[in-house]
Amino acid sequence: MSSDGGGSRRIRWLLGFGFFVQGFRGFPWLGANFFLTDELRVNPSVLQLLQNSANLPMVAKPIYGVVSDAVYFFGQHRVPYIAFGALLQAVSWLAIAFLARSNVSILALSLYLLLSNLGASVVEVANDAIVAEAGKRKSASSGELPSFVWMASSLGGILGNLLGGIAIKTFSSQSTFLVFGLLALLQFLVTLNIREKSLNLPENHSPSGGGGGIKSHVSDLSRVLRKPEISYSIAWMALSTALVPVLTGTMFFYQTKILNMDASLLGISKVVGQVAMLLWGVAYNRWLKTTSPRKLIAAIQGTIAVFVVSDLLFVRGVYRDLGVPDSVYVLFVSGILETLFYFKNLPFTVLMTRLCPRGCEGSLMAFVMSAIALAFIVSGYLGIVLASFVEVTVDDHSGFAGGLAVEAVCVVVPLVFTSWIYDEEEKSKKGRMS
Numbered sequence: 328m329s330s331d332g333g334g335s336r337r338i339r340w341l342l343g344f345g346f347f348v349q350g351f352r353g354f355p356w357l358g359a360n361f362f363l364t365d366e367l368r369v370n371p372s373v374l375q376l377l378q379n380s381a382n383l384p385m386v387a388k389p390i391y392g393v394v395s396d397a398v399y400f401f402g403q404h405r406v407p408y409i410a411f412g413a414l415l416q417a418v419s420w421l422a423i424a425f426l427a428r429s430n431v432s433i434l435a436l437s438l439y440l441l442l443s444n445l446g447a448s449v450v451e452v453a454n455d456a457i458v459a460e461a462g463k464r465k466s467a468s469s470g471e472l473p474s475f476v477w478m479a480s481s482l483g484g485i486l487g488n489l490l491g492g493i494a495i496k497t498f499s500s501q502s503t504f505l506v507f508g509l510l511a512l513l514q515f516l517v518t519l520n521i522r523e524k525s526l527n528l529p530e531n532h533s534p535s536g537g538g539g540g541i542k543s544h545v546s547d548l549s550r551v552l553r554k555p556e557i558s559y560s561i562a563w564m565a566l567s568t569a570l571v572p573v574l575t576g577t578m579f580f581y582q583t584k585i586l587n588m589d590a591s592l593l594g595i596s597k598v599v600g601q602v603a604m605l606l607w608g609v610a611y612n613r614w615l616k617t618t619s620p621r622k623l624i625a626a627i628q629g630t631i632a633v634f635v636v637s638d639l640l641f642v643r644g645v646y647r648d649l650g651v652p653d654s655v656y657v658l659f660v661s662g663i664l665e666t667l668f669y670f671k672n673l674p675f676t677v678l679m680t681r682l683c684p685r686g687c688e689g690s691l692m693a694f695v696m697s698a699i700a701l702a703f704i705v706s707g708y709l710g711i712v713l714a715s716f717v718e719v720t721v722d723d724h725s726g727f728a729g730g731l732a733v734e735a736v737c738v739v740v741p742l743v744f745t746s747w748i749y750d751e752e753e754k755s756k757k758g759r760m761s
Contacts, residue, residue, distance in 0.1 A: 338461050338526050339475065341518070345409060345454050346476040348514050349447060350483025351507065353597060355420055357491035358503030359440065360579060361590055365500070367433055370721050372711050375576025377437060379707030384445035385700030391452040392693025393548065396686075397541045403523035405460075408453040413515040415446025421508035424501055446511075448700075455692040459680050460528045473680065474612035477673050481608055484601035484666075492594015548690040556749035557682050557691075561698050563748050564675055567628055567741035568668065568702035572709035574730050577719050578661070581642070585724055586653050593657070600662030607670055620674040621748040627670045628745075632738040634664040639731040642724075672699065678749065710734075 363369045363377065391408070400407040419442040426435060458472055494502050552558050582588045615623060640646060641656050676695075683691045713733060717726030 335461075335527075337521065338457065338472075338528075341406075341409075341521055341526070342454055342457060342472070342476050343479045344514065344517065345450060346479040347483035348413070348510060349451060349454075350480035350485075350601070351487035351510060352447065353484050353601070354487035354491040354494075355423075355503045355507040357488060357590070357594060357597065358495055358500035359423075359436075361495055362500040363433075363436075364580070364583065367436075369433070371576045371580040371719065372714055373433075374579065375574075375707055375711050375714070377433070377440070378576060379704045379711075381437065381440040381444050382700055382704050382707075384441060384448045386697050386704065388448055388452050388693040388697035388700065389548070389690065390693075391449050392456065392690040393541055393544045395453055395456060395693075396544045396690050405453045405457050405526075405528070406518060406521055406523045409450050410515050410518040412446040412449030412451075412453070413511050413518060415449070416443050417446075417508050417511035417515055419443035419446065419508075420504050420511060424504035424508055451696060452693045455676075455696060457526070457528065458676075459683055459692050461526075471612060471616075473673060473676050474608045474616065477608040477611075478605055481601050481605035485598050485605065488594050488597035488601060490594075491597075492591040495590040495594070544687070544690055547684075547687045548694065551684060551687050551691055552694070554682070557679070559747040560675070560678065560682075560749045561695055563741065563744055564624075564671065564695075565698040565702040566744075567671070568699065569705040569709075570740060571706050571737045572713040572730075572734055573668075573706050574710050574714060574719075574727070574734060575665070575707070576710070577714050577724070577727060577730070578638070580721065581724055581727060582657055582661070584721065586657075588654065588657060592654060596658050596662035597665065598662065599659055600664075600666035603663045604666050604669065608673065611673055615674075616677065618674075619750050619752050620678040621745060621750045621753075623674040624671045624748060625742060625745045627667065628738065628742055630670075631664070631667050632735055634660065634667060635731060635735040635738055638664065639728055639735060642728045642731060668703075681751075682749065 360374070360378075363374055369377070395404055395408050398404065419439045423431075423436065423439045423443075426439075454476070458476060461472055491503055494506070552561075579593075582593065611623075637660060641653075641660070646656050647653060676692075679692065679695050713730050717730040717733075719726050719730065
């Protein structure tokens with residue numbers, strides 16, 4: 328009992344700090360957005376292209392997952408990957424911090440951002456696998472650890488975006504790169520002092536009962552993905568995002584160049600969104616973890632559609648005509664919409680944790696996160712196409728409202744196919760009827 332309790336505390340410390348740092352990534356990314364627009368003078372489409380292209384390493388998460396499941400270092404196969412990923416992030420952001428003082432090219436900056444996200448991807452794969460493995464223990468409460476790490480990530484996001492806006496306004500966007508690089512370095516040093524055996528994780532056995540090599544784990548992952556309850560759920564989750572052409576880069580330009588809002592206001596707006604994520608994690612853990620994931624995910628998708636329509640009214644000036652200042656809308660609504668797209672991840676992660684067979688946690692969770700990451704990239708690229716189609720430029724945002732109308736329609740379409748999401752209640756009802 329005491330051994331398991333000590334392992335649980337160490338897991339919470341490792342994951343709590345790890346997810347906090349990953350949530351804090353909004354700190355340097357806010358600086359990167361302002362550095363790209365103010366220093367390198369990129370246009371809305373190029374900004375959104377760079378934002379989404381930097382996430383390409385996330386797509387390879389299944390590879391990292393299979394490798395972390397099968398390849399051990401000194402008898403460990405989770406903690407070393409967390410340390411390695413943290414080191415990659417530290418090196419990349421510190422390099423950007425020092426290069427940004429000179430005439431850094433967009434190509435060099437993009438390469439370092441890719442390296443940073445490669446490190447973040449490796450860390451996230453290992454962290455997600457630990458969450459899934461720890462959830463298999465008899466003493467674990469369903470949904471408790473996922474909601475805990477969700478709240479840790481949200482807290483990191485709150486502080487990161489709050490301090491990011493202040494740092495950019497008080498010092499410079501380059502200062503955010505230096506601070507986060509040092510934080511990632513601290514994570515690397517802290518992780519080195521943790522032994523995986525002390526976490527008391529369940530032993531990792533291949534679901535097929537075979538060896539533990541990479542080939543075996545690839546075979547296991549393929550077998551798991553052929554299960555309809557898993558494959559259809561992942562397909563819906565990916566399509567519900569990929570089909571939506573988001574206009575984040577265009578909205579950033581609209582807020583900063585047309586409405587002339589400064590970094591501190593946008594930083595606080597993102598803080599509001601992260602606070603909403605934190606409260607969502609608390610609410611889920613306290614009241615909603617026994618609710619059907621399908622119902623929660625569908626409700627969130629519908630809420631996103633409402634918020635996109637609200638953005639359309641905002642750009643049309645409807646709220647301004649009603650006496651609501653633009654700054655108030657951006658502060659309380661824009662930040663929440665930006666994070667709403669991620670609200671679905673919490674109940675979906677819990678669902679996948681329940682369905683995932685032991686021994687395939689890293690591979691399956693990595694595949695899930697990869698599919699979601701690829702969906703966001705596709706969504707961003709479609710947003711670039713949409714912005715071009717409605718002829719949005721740096722100086723002309725007249726077609727922006729039309730683009731948001733198309734986005735709203737695309738958000739609603741996946742609601743027709745929510746039956747793809749596995750529902751335990753529905754299965755049990757069918758079982759009783761038969």
